[in-house]
Amino acid sequence: MMQKITIAEIAKEANVSKATVSRVLSNPSIVQEKTRLRILEIINRHNYIPNQLAQGLAGTPTKTIGVVIDELSNDFFIEIAEGVDQILSPRDFSMQLSSSRWVQEKETKIIKTLISSRVDGILIAPISDNSESIELLEQSGIPFILINCIARNNESPYVSCNNIEGGKLAAEYISRHSKEQTILITGFLHQSLDDRIKGFSDHYKADAPLKHYPDVKTFDEGYNLVPILIAREKIREKKTTLFVTNDNVAIGIIKGLRENNIDIPQQVSIIGYDDIRLSSISQIPLTTISQSIRDIGKIAAMELLDLIDQPDREKPHFLIEPKLIIRHSSDPDD
Amino acid sequence: MMQKITIAEIAKEANVSKATVSRVLSNPSIVQEKTRLRILEIINRHNYIPNQLAQGLAGTPTKTIGVVIDELSNDFFIEIAEGVDQILSPRDFSMQLSSSRWVQEKETKIIKTLISSRVDGILIAPISDNSESIELLEQSGIPFILINCIARNNESPYVSCNNIEGGKLAAEYISRHSKEQTILITGFLHQSLDDRIKGFSDHYKADAPLKHYPDVKTFDEGYNLVPILIAREKIREKKTTLFVTNDNVAIGIIKGLRENNIDIPQQVSIIGYDDIRLSSISQIPLTTISQSIRDIGKIAAMELLDLIDQPDREKPHFLIEPKLIIRHSSDPDD
DNA sequence: CTGTTAGCGCTTTCAT
DNA sequence: ATGAAAGCGCTAACAG
Numbered sequence: 001m002m003q004k005i006t007i008a009e010i011a012k013e014a015n016v017s018k019a020t021v022s023r024v025l026s027n028p029s030i031v032q033e034k035t036r037l038r039i040l041e042i043i044n045r046h047n048y049i050p051n052q053l054a055q056g057l058a059g060t061p062t063k064t065i066g067v068v069i070d071e072l073s074n075d076f077f078i079e080i081a082e083g084v085d086q087i088l089s090p091r092d093f094s095m096q097l098s099s100s101r102w103v104q105e106k107e108t109k110i111i112k113t114l115i116s117s118r119v120d121g122i123l124i125a126p127i128s129d130n131s132e133s134i135e136l137l138e139q140s141g142i143p144f145i146l147i148n149c150i151a152r153n154n155e156s157p158y159v160s161c162n163n164i165e166g167g168k169l170a171a172e173y174i175s176r177h178s179k180e181q182t183i184l185i186t187g188f189l190h191q192s193l194d195d196r197i198k199g200f201s202d203h204y205k206a207d208a209p210l211k212h213y214p215d216v217k218t219f220d221e222g223y224n225l226v227p228i229l230i231a232r233e234k235i236r237e238k239k240t241t242l243f244v245t246n247d248n249v250a251i252g253i254i255k256g257l258r259e260n261n262i263d264i265p266q267q268v269s270i271i272g273y274d275d276i277r278l279s280s281i282s283q284i285p286l287t288t289i290s291q292s293i294r295d296i297g298k299i300a301a302m303e304l305l306d307l308i309d310q311p312d313r314e315k316p317h318f319l320i321e322p323k324l325i326i327r328h329s330s331d332p333d334d
Numbered sequence: 335m336m337q338k339i340t341i342a343e344i345a346k347e348a349n350v351s352k353a354t355v356s357r358v359l360s361n362p363s364i365v366q367e368k369t370r371l372r373i374l375e376i377i378n379r380h381n382y383i384p385n386q387l388a389q390g391l392a393g394t395p396t397k398t399i400g401v402v403i404d405e406l407s408n409d410f411f412i413e414i415a416e417g418v419d420q421i422l423s424p425r426d427f428s429m430q431l432s433s434s435r436w437v438q439e440k441e442t443k444i445i446k447t448l449i450s451s452r453v454d455g456i457l458i459a460p461i462s463d464n465s466e467s468i469e470l471l472e473q474s475g476i477p478f479i480l481i482n483c484i485a486r487n488n489e490s491p492y493v494s495c496n497n498i499e500g501g502k503l504a505a506e507y508i509s510r511h512s513k514e515q516t517i518l519i520t521g522f523l524h525q526s527l528d529d530r531i532k533g534f535s536d537h538y539k540a541d542a543p544l545k546h547y548p549d550v551k552t553f554d555e556g557y558n559l560v561p562i563l564i565a566r567e568k569i570r571e572k573k574t575t576l577f578v579t580n581d582n583v584a585i586g587i588i589k590g591l592r593e594n595n596i597d598i599p600q601q602v603s604i605i606g607y608d609d610i611r612l613s614s615i616s617q618i619p620l621t622t623i624s625q626s627i628r629d630i631g632k633i634a635a636m637e638l639l640d641l642i643d644q645p646d647r648e649k650p651h652f653l654i655e656p657k658l659i660i661r662h663s664s665d666p667d668d
Numbered sequence: 669c670t671g672t673t674a675g676c677g678c679t680t681t682c683a684t
Numbered sequence: 685a686t687g688a689a690a691g692c693g694c695t696a697a698c699a700g
Contacts, residue, residue, distance in 0.1 A: 004475065006677055017687045022679060032685060047473055052450035054677035056387040057692045064447065072416045073611075082406045085433060089440065094447055097431040099419060106423065113398065113428055116386035117451070139381055141338065219611075255615050277407075277553075281589050283617050340693055351671045356695060366669060388693035391676045 005046050014039045025050060026060075056118050064094045065304060066114035068107065068124040068133075070188075072099045073218075074248050075276035076293060077125065080147060083297020084123060091305060093120070100127060102188055102217075108132050115140045121304045123147055129191040143307040145300050145316065149191050157307065157315035159300040163192045166289040166322035167199025170243050170271050173287075173324055178206035179239035179269065185225070185253070186245045187217040196245050196273060208241070216244075222252030226260060236260075240268045241330075247272040251282045254329065258283055269330040280327065287330035290323045339380050348373045359384060360394075390452045398428045399638060400448035402441065402458040402467075404522075406433045407552075408582050409610035410627060411459065414481060417631020418457060425639060427454070434461060436522055436551075441467050449474045455638045457481055463525040477641040479634050479650065483525050491641065491649035493634040497526045500623040500656035501533025504577050504605050507658055512540035513573040513603065517563070519587070520579045521551040530579050530607065542575070550578075556586030560594060570594075574602045575664075581606040585616045588663065592617055603664040614661065621664035624657045 011018045016035060023031050024039045031039075042048075056062050067084055069077035077099075085095050096119065100107035104127055111133040114122055122144040126133055130152040137144045138156065146158040174182060184200065186193055204210060211233065216225055222244070229235045244250035250272035254264065262268055264284050272279060275290035303316040345352045350369060357365050358373045365373075376382075390396050401418055403411035411433075419429050430453065434441035438461055445467040448456055456478040460467055464486040471478045472490065480492040508516060518534065520527055538544060545567065550559055556578070563569045578584035584606035588598065596602055598618050606613060609624035637650040 007679095008677075018678075019680080019688080020686060023686085026679080030685075035685085047470065049446050049450045049470075049474075051391070051452070051677050052447065053387045053390040053452055054692090055450075055679075057385070057391055057694090058677080058679040059692065060679070062451075072412055072419065078406055078412060085406065085435070089435070094432060094444060098428060101419070101423070110428060112383050113386065116383045116389075117396075118385070118387055136381065136383075140383075251615065278612065281585065281616060283615065342693075352694075353672080353696085354670060357670085360695080364669070369669085385693050388676090389695075391678090392693080392695040393676065394695070 004051070005048050007048075007050065010039065010042055010046070010048055013042050061120050062118055063092060064096055064119050065121040065123065065301075066096045066098070066110075066119045068098050068100060068110050068114070068122070068126075070100055070102050070125055070127060074246075075278055076246075076248070076274045079277065079293040080125070080297035080300075083294040084301040085297075087298050087301035087305070093305070102127055104128065104131060108136070111136050115142060118142075121145075121308050123300050123304055125149060126151075127190070143304060143311060145304050145307070147296060147300050155315075157303070157317065159296055159303065159316065159318040159320070161192070161291045161296070161320045162322060163195030164199035166273060166291070167196040167201075168203045169199075169289055169322060169324045170196075170273070171200045171203035171205070173326075173330075174241050174243060174271065175203070175205040177241070177269070177330070178208045179241045180208055181233070181238050182206060182208045182210045182241045182243065183229070183233060184210060184212045184243050184245075185216050185222075185249065186212070186214050187249055193245055200243065216249050217246075219248050219252035222249035223256045224252075226253060226256030230260060230262075235268055236262060239266075242268060242270045244270060245273045247274040247276045247279045247286060247288055250286055250288070250329075251278060254282060254284050254286070265328065265330050265332055271330055275325055279325075284329045285327035287327045288325050290325045292320055292323075296320060338385070339382050341382075341384065344373065344376055344380070344382055347376050395454050396452055397426060398430055398453050399455040399457065399635075400430045400432070400444075400453045402432050402434060402444050402448070402456070402460075404434055404436050404459055404461060408580075409612055410580075410582070410608045413611065413627040414459070414631035414634075417628040418635040419631075421632050421635035421639070427639070436461055438462065438465060441465060442470070445470050449476060452476075455479075455642050457634050457638055459483060460485075461524070477638060477645060479638050479641070481630060481634050489649075491637070491651065493630055493637065493650065493652040493654070495526070495625045495630070495654045495656060497529030497656075498533035500607060500625070501530040501535075502537045503533075503623055503656060503658045504530075504607070505534045505537035505539070507660075507664075508575050508577060508605065509537070509539040511575070511603070511664070512542045513575045514542055515567070515572050516540060516542045516544045516575045516577065517567060518544060518546045518577050518579075519550050519556075519559070519583065520546070520548050521583055527579055534577065550583055551580075553582050553586035556583035557590045558586075560587060560590030564594060564596075569602055570596060573600075576602060576604045578604060579607045581608040581610045581613045581620060581622055584620055584622070584663075585612060588616060588618050588620070599662065599664050599666055605664055609659055613659075618663045619661035621661045622659050624659045626654055626657075630654060 007018050011021045098110045125147040126149045272286045272288035275288045279286040345355045432444045459481040460483045606620045606622035609622045613620040
């Protein structure tokens with residue numbers, strides 16, 4: 001539990017100035033081989049680690065980028081983070097991941113922490129398209145990219161998905177295979193959700209009546225919704241199509257339906273959204289709208305690094321197109 | 335994209351010294367209400383965010399703790415992180431999550447970054463029980479707790495699980511329900527794995543011959559192992575029990591078995607380890623050894639905060655006991 | 669209650 | 685090739 005050793009002590013022990021030690025660290029080639037080796041030996045012997053705070057204060061880039069997601073327990077975000085890390089790691093940047101847990105104040109606090117700890121760049125999946133965080137980021141001058149969201153001002157760089165189109169794909173598919181009733185099940189209020197609903201509503205052409213259950217946000221809430229659906233919507237009797245705008249929730253619903261011995265997809269068919277890893281391996285593989293989640297993270301990370309290198313570069317604006325993936329939860333022939 | 339404003343400019347604009355501004359931030363009550371309000375107004379108007387690097391350098395705690403896990407794409411670690419965040423959040427600490435991706439150099443680098451950025455504490459699931467990282471942590475003087483690992487020296491604080499007992503539970507259960515052959519499937523080399531294998535081997539009493547497939551580390555590798563098991567171990571003909579020391583892998587294997595129309599649990603039964611969230615909702619709910627994952631994270635976080643408050647406190651040494659959870663993958667009556 | 673001053677540990681001119 | 689000194693933005697005695 002020795003006390004942290006500083007550059008000054010290294011310097012003293014080596015009979016050189018702090019400046020020389022610093023050079024050994026940042027630009028070794030300009031210091032004489034003999035001194036360099038001597039200093040390195042001392043550094044290693046003491047396990048000296050430069051104080052990043054001091055380095056940062058003095059102007060050195062931190063080589064870390066902050067990533068802010070909305071929840072940990074949703075593979076959608078985890079897979080994005082993985083994509084980011086895959087790009088960052090080989091370029092010798094580290095990723096710092098934080099979760100806002102869908103709480104605006106927490107998001108703001110994280111952003112402030114990130115800004116004030118001078119990370120080199122920030123990737124954020126904002127809770128809202130006019131969140132205070134975005135404003136703070138704009139002001140900070142730190143390169144950043146929004147993920148899964150387009151700012152109100154439509155100005156900030158983003159890597160997002162065409163959610164209107166995704167909603168449309170679902171609507172068209174459901175309209176073609178319509179049952180006696182259709183139920184739309186949605187979760188956290190978020191721009192991406194608004195778009196999905198819009199795309200869906202505008203293109204829903206089936207005769208089957210359409211109902212809407214909002215605010216079903218998690219796996220557990222999906223699971224718990226099933227008894228309600230049975231009681232209120234008579235899904236045991238009426239053949240039903242469920243469009244659930246979040247795979248995580250959809251999989252919770254599947255669990256509930258199975259426990260109630262409701263046949264999927266004959267009695268109730270389900271279409272999800274996101275195509276998280278879990279969707280293809282759940283009890284009933286899930287038909288869903290895919291967003292190429294890994295790509296989102298990778299593209300965002302690459303663009304951010306570019307932005308850090310060349311701050312005056314044109315701001316990236318990426319809209320990833322969705323795909324319909326048909327699996328057993330909606331398709332009896334699978 | 336305004337330039338970052340500093341405490342000096344706030345002070346000048348308010349006609350006070352930097353010290354007074356600093357006081358408004360850290361100890362508002364001791365500054366006259368009138369001045370305080372004036373200063374606050376200026377701070378808000380400029381969206382001033384103090385530079386954490388400077389604060390840290392000057393000695394203020396950072397109120398953040400670093401968490402290092404081995405992989406992102408394994409719910410075991412994500413659930414631990416969630417538990418940690420649940421404790422930290424209300425106490426106004428932030429969590430910085432990083433993944434070593436099972437690479438020792440990356441782990442070391444992350445630890446160095448964390449140490450040198452003066453986080454208030456560190457939680458780490460080390461790759462190895464004598465990793466360089468543990469040594470660095472000991473030297474750093476920063477409070478830390480090992481997760482899911484007990485250091486070689488047996489000295490460092492930890493929150494871990496009794497993996498020997500877990501292996502034993504699996505062995506006893508399998509011995510009671512033995513089939514024609516048993517296959518042990520293991521993954522990343524890790525202390526917890528050694529213990530599980532030891533507990534298992536010491537208590538395996540079945541007559542069925544035992545084989546071992548090591549180095550099956552991920553969901554995909556599990557999935558890809560199935561054809562090999564069919565070809566080499568004749569699992570289509572011989573009734574087989576699989577003990578897979580990692581749920582993630584076990585679930586990949588289940589996917590493969592189903593695609594090959596091999597009946598679970600009649601033909602092949604499977605016992606996993608970890609009891610991740612996914613285990614109860616996979617295509618075939620998985621029999622597994624539970625470790626109360628959430629508790630690990632929560633306990634570790636609470637103990638770490640205590641350690642930060644009272645550094646001289648006795649170092650925590652927690653060993654969580656495992657439980658056998660029987661589900662359909664091994665039990666035809668479920 | 670408020671200002672002055674001296675660092676925190678490092679990098680970076682500018683000299684030598 | 686190396687050293688001296690200034691400064692990054694903030695906090696914390698110590699005075700007043």
